Amino acid sequence: MIxxxxxxxxxxxxxxxxxxxxxxxxxxxxxxxxxxxxxLATGGxxxxxxxxxxxxxALRGIPVLVVMFLGYYAFPALGVRVNAYVAxxxxxxxxxxxxxxxxxxxxxxxxxxxxxxxxRSLGMRRGAILRAVLLPQARRIAVAxxxxxxxxxxxxxxxxxxxGAWELTYAARxxxxxxxxxxxxxxxxxxxxxIICYPLSLLARWYEKRLVxxx
Amino acid sequence: MTDYLAQTAVLLAALWPKLVAGFLITVEIATAxxxxxxxxxLVLLAPRMDRRVFISGPTVAFVELMRNTPLLVQIYLxxxxxxxxxxxxxxxxxxVAGIALQHGAFLVETYRGAIESVSVRQWDAARxxxxxxxxxxxxxxxxxxxxxxxxxxxxxxIVLAKDTSLVSAIGVMELTMTGKLAIERSAASAEVFVAxxxxxxxxxxxIGGVMRALEYRVAGRF
Amino acid sequence: xxxxxxxxxxxxxxxxxxxxxxxxxxxxxxxVVVLGPSGSGKSTLLRCINLLEDWxxxxxxxxxxxxxxxxxxxxxxxxxxxxxxxxxxEQVGLVFQSFNLFPHRTALENVxxxxxxxRRMTKPRARELAAGLLDKVGLADKADRYPATLSGGQQxxxxxxxxxxxxxxxxxFDEVTSALDPELVGEVLIVMRRLAEEGxxxxxxxxxxxxxxxxxxxxxxxxGGAIVEQGPPAAVLAAPSSARLKxxxxxxxxxxxxx
Numbered sequence: 001m002i003x004x005x006x007x008x009x010x011x012x013x014x015x016x017x018x019x020x021x022x023x024x025x026x027x028x029x030x031x032x033x034x035x036x037x038x039x040l041a042t043g044g045x046x047x048x049x050x051x052x053x054x055x056x057x058a059l060r061g062i063p064v065l066v067v068m069f070l071g072y073y074a075f076p077a078l079g080v081r082v083n084a085y086v087a088x089x090x091x092x093x094x095x096x097x098x099x100x101x102x103x104x105x106x107x108x109x110x111x112x113x114x115x116x117x118x119x120r121s122l123g124m125r126r127g128a129i130l131r132a133v134l135l136p137q138a139r140r141i142a143v144a145x146x147x148x149x150x151x152x153x154x155x156x157x158x159x160x161x162x163x164g165a166w167e168l169t170y171a172a173r174x175x176x177x178x179x180x181x182x183x184x185x186x187x188x189x190x191x192x193x194x195i196i197c198y199p200l201s202l203l204a205r206w207y208e209k210r211l212v213x214x215x
Numbered sequence: 216m217t218d219y220l221a222q223t224a225v226l227l228a229a230l231w232p233k234l235v236a237g238f239l240i241t242v243e244i245a246t247a248x249x250x251x252x253x254x255x256x257l258v259l260l261a262p263r264m265d266r267r268v269f270i271s272g273p274t275v276a277f278v279e280l281m282r283n284t285p286l287l288v289q290i291y292l293x294x295x296x297x298x299x300x301x302x303x304x305x306x307x308x309x310x311v312a313g314i315a316l317q318h319g320a321f322l323v324e325t326y327r328g329a330i331e332s333v334s335v336r337q338w339d340a341a342r343x344x345x346x347x348x349x350x351x352x353x354x355x356x357x358x359x360x361x362x363x364x365x366x367x368x369x370x371x372x373i374v375l376a377k378d379t380s381l382v383s384a385i386g387v388m389e390l391t392m393t394g395k396l397a398i399e400r401s402a403a404s405a406e407v408f409v410a411x412x413x414x415x416x417x418x419x420x421x422i423g424g425v426m427r428a429l430e431y432r433v434a435g436r437f
Numbered sequence: 438x439x440x441x442x443x444x445x446x447x448x449x450x451x452x453x454x455x456x457x458x459x460x461x462x463x464x465x466x467x468x469v470v471v472l473g474p475s476g477s478g479k480s481t482l483l484r485c486i487n488l489l490e491d492w493x494x495x496x497x498x499x500x501x502x503x504x505x506x507x508x509x510x511x512x513x514x515x516x517x518x519x520x521x522x523x524x525x526x527e528q529v530g531l532v533f534q535s536f537n538l539f540p541h542r543t544a545l546e547n548v549x550x551x552x553x554x555x556r557r558m559t560k561p562r563a564r565e566l567a568a569g570l571l572d573k574v575g576l577a578d579k580a581d582r583y584p585a586t587l588s589g590g591q592q593x594x595x596x597x598x599x600x601x602x603x604x605x606x607x608x609x610f611d612e613v614t615s616a617l618d619p620e621l622v623g624e625v626l627i628v629m630r631r632l633a634e635e636g637x638x639x640x641x642x643x644x645x646x647x648x649x650x651x652x653x654x655x656x657x658x659x660x661g662g663a664i665v666e667q668g669p670p671a672a673v674l675a676a677p678s679s680a681r682l683k684x685x686x687x688x689x690x691x692x693x694x695x696x
Contacts, residue, residue: 061373061419062412063380065391070412073404151283158285162384169288182295190284190292197283339489340537340596344551344603345527348519354554358541 004181005188012185015171016192022089022167023154023196030093030153031146034100039130041105052101059098064156067091068163084165092160096153103149107142108134144211147204154197168192223406230397230407237393238414244307244379244389245418248314249372255319260326274323281320287381289313294385310382318375325367329360362433369426373419380415390414438501440465440638441486441607446495448481455481456492457662463607466636470649470670473659474685479642480534482659483609486640487529488522499528500606527555530600534612536592538584544595545571545580551603570598574628590621594628601632608632610641646689650674658682 041052059067071091075082082090111134119129161170172189176182227234263274281289290313297304304312333356341351383392394411398404439462448456455478463469471479484490486497488505497504504525509515538547548567552558558566571577574594584592593613600608610629614622626648633639633652643649649656650670657667658679666679677683 058412058416061377061416061423063377063391063415065380065383066394066408066412066415069391069394070405070408073398073408077405155283155285158287159381162287162381169285169291172288173291176291176295180299182292182299186288186292186296190280190288193284193288194280198279201279201283336533336535336537337539340533340539341550342489342523343487343526343531343533344599345523345555346551347523350554354550355539359539362541 002184004175004179005184008175008179008185009188011175012168012171012189012192015166015168016196018166019154019157019168020196022085022092022157022160022165025089026092026096026157027150027153030096031100031150033093033097034102035104037097037101038104039108039135041101042108044126052105056098056102056105059095060102064092064095065159065162067095068159072163084160084163088160088163088165092153092156095156096149099149099152100146103142103145104138107138107145110141111137140211144204144207147200147207151197151200151204154200155193158193226406227410230410233393233397234390234410234414237388237390238418240387240389241376241379241391241414242418244311244314244382244387245376248311248318248379249375251311251315252318252322252375255315256322256326259319259323263323263327264330278320278323281317286313286317286378287384289317290381290385306382306385306387309385310379310387314375314378314382318371318378321371322368325364325371326360328367329364330356332363333359365426365430365433369423369430372426373422376418376422377415439463439498440467440500441640442496442498442501443482443486444496444498446482446485446492446497448478448485448490448492455662456485458495459659459662459664460495461657461664461667463638463640465638467654468633468637468639468641468652470653470656471640471642471659472644472646472649472656472682472685477659478662479659480611483531483611483640483642486607487526487531487609488517489526489531491516499525523555527551527603528606530603530605530608532593532596532600532608532610532613534616536584536589536596536616538592538596538599540584543581543583544576544587544591547584547595548598548602551599555603567598567602570601571595573601573631574598575624588621589617590624593617593621593625597625597628597632607638607640610639610643612642612644614643614645644689646674646686658685660685 037052037055040048041056043049068088068091071087071094072084075087115133115137116129119133124132157167158169160167161173164170168189172185176185179185259274259278262270263278265271290310293304293313294306294309297309337355337359338351341355342348346354379389380391382389383395386392390411394407397407441463443462444460446456446459447454459478459482461469471482473479481490485492485505486499492505496506504517505522506514506516538544539550542550545564545567548570549560549563552563552566553560568577568580571580574597576591576594576598579587579591579595584595587595597613613629614625617625622645626645629639629641630648630652641649641653653670655667656670656673658665658673658677658681660681666673666677666682673682674686677686
């Protein structure tokens, strides 16, 4: 019964590896992008703030799958030839970036305004205020949502299979269509995803609790 | 430039009926799955908050499973798995079921969070006038929790609407699938998906607006 | 027999003992004020009397009946089930420092909550009772307002009316004016004074010394979980015999740097 899963495990694990690479790239670059944008969204330039707000609003209202399709078809349309991974990866980075930007933006804004006021009255300028006062405090608030965001991004790498990029879910579907052992394979794949995601989930939960206690 | 725009306009005009049809299916999926998810979450709430571990344990395990595995794989499991057991539900039903199960699991935590966020002092006040735990829950805690839930619920519904796009993976002719098919027949792929993106944006914006209006009306009191 | 009898009450939170064998009695119609520094166990004492807290040893009697615990078949001490405790709480009213009004109900509805959902009164009767009580605390015109639109003093008076709606035998007040702006304190004290004059049995935890002197029949000074001194207000406040009470009172008589 479970033989199917065992024999195909190496193939699935190769897929899992691809998933992990994809997830790592997307989460790190997406979070980086989003953090930068989120900080810009709290800055002085009204134009920048508006642009980032529109960006966040647009991407949060569209399914990630559609963004992936857009990425997949936009590159060739612009004359650039990229492989599926880059297309899907860039799309997801942009997507994760939007959600990250929103988290970072609201974390910075939720730091008590008195803090920035106090720093300014000491003569500090914007850059220093951000570095020394706002970001350290915003970081505490943002960690848990960012971890949850990362968790979602990892799960969303599976959608790349729909656009045609080969990773764990794609591999699973290949095997099922060949062997028809849907339960064993998909449950096995769920287990693999669970093993990848659960630690992240626990970490996010732990940080959530940490935030509540000091208050 | 204008040439390009004119061509795109013609293309999209031809595609329009199909896009609208796909959009309607998307809305159908969402309107079918959302109430199921809401109810499923409620059904799981009592066992989730039960103090006896052998009752809350399985519920927690289920919720964790849903939270830590992709919705796409869950949908595949249902779609490819049920026929093995002798059931042959439609793609539509599989998609709705998958979405309802996953979102129901998430909603349990949302419900639980709202109830636990009602201050313990409200429990104190209710018990101090002689209310039983059940009466306190019914008349004091739950009404307040219900009001706190609208914000997170709105967000969840937006995610649900977006998740309907996954059902394209098993062949349901909703909006995203319509896009995939249209691509195969024409050259203007990116533009089609921009149009599709705008449809989704309209949907999520409306949902967001309605929920915020609801929140505003209810929160006006306190 | 006294209305309330406390005998050797011991209560700990984890390893910290907060009440160390407290004993006293309160007669019917008596007004007792409990004074003491924060952390001395005063709030915990009140919460034990209305069964919002459990305790490890000692007895509490309301109107001669033991409450909270009973001996089971094997002679072991067993806590009452919640339903039985709820019945006692109908008889013992508690007003909180943080008012704890139900924000999703109007002032009138707040007062009606007890009669409606615990006593199962009909709506018209409950409304009548509640309206009368709101009038008694001077808030008849605020009946349809939500708590968020009321001042602290008004909210606290609604809270008192809500507790009175259950027609309790005893009223407990847990620092009910400590969270109020100074100008709002008086309106609450007036209501409490009137209640005392009408013969309600009351235990009041407060820092309002002049109020205590005027209204109470007896003052109990608690420190470190034990009763240090008690007696009639005139005696205790004018001529405290214990050093700790002397020190405690010095701060309320202008010497705020006393240490």
